[in-house]
Structures are given as C-alpha cells and as structure tokens.
Amino acid sequence: MMKNPYIPYRVNIIDTWFETPGDRCIKTFKVTFADEKVWETWSHRPGQCAMVGMPGVGESMFCISSSPTEKEYLRFSIMRVGKVTQAMHTLEQGESFYIRGPYGNAFPVDDWKGKDIVTVGGGIGQAPLRPVIQYIRDNRGDFGDLKLIYGARTSADHCFKDEFAEINQKGDCACHLSVDVEEEDWPHYVGFVPALLMDVAPSPDNTIAVTCGPPVMIGFVLKNLMELGFAPTQIYTTLENRMKCAIGKCGRCNVGNLYVCKDGPVFRYDQIKDVAESTA
Numbered sequence: 001m002m003k004n005p006y007i008p009y010r011v012n013i014i015d016t017w018f019e020t021p022g023d024r025c026i027k028t029f030k031v032t033f034a035d036e037k038v039w040e041t042w043s044h045r046p047g048q049c050a051m052v053g054m055p056g057v058g059e060s061m062f063c064i065s066s067s068p069t070e071k072e073y074l075r076f077s078i079m080r081v082g083k084v085t086q087a088m089h090t091l092e093q094g095e096s097f098y099i100r101g102p103y104g105n106a107f108p109v110d111d112w113k114g115k116d117i118v119t120v121g122g123g124i125g126q127a128p129l130r131p132v133i134q135y136i137r138d139n140r141g142d143f144g145d146l147k148l149i150y151g152a153r154t155s156a157d158h159c160f161k162d163e164f165a166e167i168n169q170k171g172d173c174a175c176h177l178s179v180d181v182e183e184e185d186w187p188h189y190v191g192f193v194p195a196l197l198m199d200v201a202p203s204p205d206n207t208i209a210v211t212c213g214p215p216v217m218i219g220f221v222l223k224n225l226m227e228l229g230f231a232p233t234q235i236y237t238t239l240e241n242r243m244k245c246a247i248g249k250c251g252r253c254n255v256g257n258l259y260v261c262k263d264g265p266v267f268r269y270d271q272i273k274d275v276a277e278s279t280a
Helices: 036-040 083-088 123-138 161-170 193-200 215-227 269-279
Strands: 009-018 026-033 049-054 058-063 074-079 096-103 116-122 146-152 174-179 207-212 235-238 266-268
Touching: 026 036, 026 096, 049 074, 049 083, 058 074, 058 083, 058 096, 058 123, 074 083, 074 123, 116 123, 116 193, 116 215, 123 146, 123 207, 146 161, 146 193, 161 174, 174 193, 193 215, 207 215, 215 235, 235 269, 266 269
Parallel strands: 116 146, 116 207, 146 174, 207 235
Antiparallel strands: 009 026, 009 096, 026 074, 049 058, 049 096, 235 266
16 A cells, blocks of 8 residues: 555556446456556555546546456446546556555455355446455355345446356356346346345355445345344445545545545444434
8 A cells, every 4th residue: 555645656558348338338447557566565455445537637436346366457447427437438458547545444355254245236336346256256265155146227237247157157156147127038037136135035144245236226235134134243335436535534425423435435234224224
C-alpha cells in the first residue's frame, strides 16, 4: 500500500473486453503498473477498492475485481454511467489511466477457512464478489463447499459469462444462474435472485453468505437469508458504491454513525442491521 494516499499510480492497459452490451455496458480492464517496482509494495485483499481516474476528466471509486492470487495484474469491471466511466470506456489496450489505493477493509476470507461459502450477486454487484470466489478457488483445499448464486435482467446482462461456463465445466463449485424474464433456450432459473436463493436454499450450518447487488435485491436477499436460518454474524455485504473520498475527509459516505470508507466498505450484517432496518 502506498504511503501517501493522494499520489496516484499510472497503470497500463494490457487487455480490455466488454462483459455486457447496451448503453450501460460493462467493460473490464486488465492492467499492470507502469512502474514494475510498485508490485514490490502493492498489496490488496478481496473486497478492497481503488480510486480510478483520468487526468482532465476526473476519478471514481471502483472495487478491485481481481483476487490477490492473480499475480502481475489488476482487474476493474466498470459500468458506463457517467462522465468518468464514459471516458474510461474509450480506453483500449496500450493506453493508461491512474489509480490510488487500495482503500477500505476486506472480506475476512482467511477467517472463513473450513467453512462452506455461498455468494449471492446481481448485475455489476458480482464484481466485488469475484475476488472472493477466485481467492477460494485458488485455495480450494482451505474451504468447504462453494455455491455461486447470480442473476441479471437478461443473460446478455450477465458479467463474467466465460468464467461461469468454465466453473460449470470444471465442477469445483456449484453455479446457479438466473434471468428475470424467460428467454428462449435459457437452461437455468427464471426469476429474481432472492427467489433463486430460496430455491437453492443453502444450509446455514458452518456457512458464510456474501452478497452484493442492487440495494433492493440486497434487502430481499438479507431477509431471505435470515428466513433460511442464517445469523447476522454469518452474512457479509459491501457498500463500496457509497465511498466518495475513501479516506474519511468528505463525510459523505456515512451509514448511521459508520463511515463506509473508514469502517468498511465490507460489513458483517450485525454491524449495520439496526441502521438498515431503521432506514428501510
């Protein structure tokens, strides 16, 4: 981690690809540090974020969508929704942008060793979950069963399609996919992610559940996990979309008396349950 949080690192794009089509498409950037010596001090954990920006345009906060077990590169999966992201989407292999970070806490994956893990994602909310999944897959013997539950509006809106196909082919974990509305030749579940969760009905015994997605989806997922018997201490989520300055200066990311940038963005449900219920 860098000593001065205001000084950015330049990263070079070594590959890009589109995860989804449309006006709000998602593009993944695979990058490496322009100064290779940065790798000697860089360290991040699943769930941490970085400020990503372009000179003269601006910067925004994004989760790091690669696991620390993926060496010599970082990944960012970015949806085109505003000025910064529109500019980012014009960048291609061989060009550069800047990052600051890593920021925030992380999913305590090493504390979960020996436990079963279930991840519940929706849309671009799968990006913060991908490092958790990849970390577990790269340390498969340290964890129990791994279940992936993921959905989006249509199959075209699914992120990481090739990886889901590879997971299903390899069979090292269970992958449950859904779309909101029925499609021709769609072989998986049709319905919203919270309903898919109840259909899969993972056991809470010795299990950790991790969820991220649209706020409405997260709300119903949390409710359904509790109905399945999960305790709040077994459930984790990330609120990285609330992070602004990332270092506790602007005060715009508070959730009750908590600040997402200083206390999160990863939270166990019991840490935010009262706040979430009072603002629901």
